[in-house]
Amino acid sequence: GGAKIIMSLERSLSPDKARGFLEKYSMKLGPNERGVMKIKAKDKTRARQRKGALANWKKTGKTIIKYLKKRKMTGDDLRREMWVHDVAETPKAKRKKGLGYDLSTTLPPEMRPDARATGIGTDTQTVGGGRPKPPRR
Structure with missing residues (x-):
């Protein structure tokens, strides 16, 4: 163009x-x-931007998983830690066990965060165009 x-x-x-x-x-x-110097039309740039965003997201996901492994916690624990301000409304005492929060027990082996696969654990999986999922409340 x-x-x-x-x-x-x-x-x-x-x-x-x-x-x-x-x-x-x-x-x-x-x-x-x-x-x-011609300034190119932006059709390619947008794709490149999307690619960059996806790469960043994947890299972040891998970093987080390494971190989770090191601290032996699940993605949900981390999510809870990151969204601490929710704790005010939902006191921890009321949290029932067995709600499927512990991913390592509820998921098939290949999906578990501790699986040695390079695939990203479910918590950081990119679904729907690689956008981060907001935490469920």
């Missing part, structure tokens, strides 16, 4: 003006060469 825009701009300006613009927006490559 970028080249087309430049062409139509050149057509709509007087040659002198066009040259002026080119001088302004180009870089000197050598004594008498100039290179104009």
Whole structure:
């Protein structure tokens, strides 16, 4: 798309003006060469952004899982720790055991956080376009 825009701009300006613009927006490559930097249309950029976000999300997920393993806790424990302000409304004493919070007992072996697989544990799995899931309340 970028080249087309430049062409139509050149057509709509007087040659002198066009040259002026080119001088302004180009870089000197050598004594008498100039290179104009085209700014590309954004279709690729958006995909790249999405890819970057996904990569970041996966990296974060792996980091968190390593951390969880080190501290021998489940994702839900961590989530509770991170959203401490909820503790005020829901005192810990009332939390019943056996609600399936402990992932390591309720999940099949290959899904458990301690599985040696490189796959990401369920808590950080990317579902629905790689957006972080807000904690369930």
